[in-house]
Amino acid sequence: MNAQPLSIPAGPEALSGTIDFSRPFIPEELTAFYRTAAYATLTPPQRLRYNQLYALYFNEQTIFFEQSLARNVLGHFIAQNLPEDLKAGLRQFIEEEEQHTRMFRRLNQQCASEIYGRADYYFIQVPPVAGKMLDAISRRPQWFPFLLWFMHLQEERALFFGRTFMKFADLLEPQFVAAQRKHLADEIGHVRWDEALLDRVWSGTNPLLRRVNIRIFAWMMGEYFTKPKRAALRVLAAWVNEFPALQPQYAEFSSQLRALGSDPAFRHSLYCPENVPLTFKRFDQFPEFGSLTRVIPGYLPGGNS
Helix, strand or coil: CCCCCCCCCCCHHHCCCCCCCCCCCCCHHHCCHHHCCHHHHCCHHHHHHHHHHHHHHHHHHHHHHHHHHHHHHHHHHHCCCCCHHHHHHHHHHHHHHHHHHHHHHHHHHHHCHHHHCCCCCCCCCCCHHHHHHHHHHHCCCCCCCHHHHHHHHHHHHHHHHHHHHHHCHHHCCHHHHHHHHHHHHHHHHHHHHHHHHHHHHCCCCCHHHHHHHHHHHHHHHHHHHCCCCCHHHHHHHHHHHCCHHHHHHHHHHHHHHHHHHHCHHHHHHHCCCCCCHHHHHHHCCCHHHHHHHHCCCCCCCCCCC
């Protein structure tokens, strides 16, 4: 194998609650390896376990976004001279994000208490320097307003994820469905508050600063959010580690997963008019966002009305 396999507890011995391990935790279509040719060759137990591990990583992503951005970015604007009703909304936004973090943390701990009893992250591994940089810029959204666009993009995409969970609710693990139902209900308000901040901030931002922010935004999306690597490969390694018969195929599996990063259909599916229509329509209001098609090929300037 080309990467050190990880180990994560599976089955009832990992439980600290009542999770139904006989069911998938997340709709298959929201998992990365599902998009590869190799996925069709897997047995039902192999698919099920990959699905469950990917769902834990999926929860980690939600925790990471909500811990890393919400309190710092929104806290900055609460301290500004904004209408009191908007400030009240932003305070509610922060409280709901903290509720979500506790909810998804508890869900992961129920599934693998040995792992998530010690830390929130297992698959996501942020280098200390990168973590400090993110903390620093998230405390200064007046200089890095692209963070508001990123939050809007991810919050709206979370609505799509939640609706997809509800579409397959009868097939999925009930506690995962319940968590997504709560998340979906709250995200509707979060998208609205994101829009209120964007309306106030972006148009008044210096054009040069806007262009610099678009370049940072494009780099971040291309590096971390449009290609399966790092954490997605750690999920794959942990999964293969549980199935010795699959270990000789690990290199091929990894190759197919990485190749999705250059697959037009996969890249289009990540961010497209079907899952982030409001964000794309807002992009269309500002010509500087036209350059994003290079890293977000699902975005076609002017084609999102």
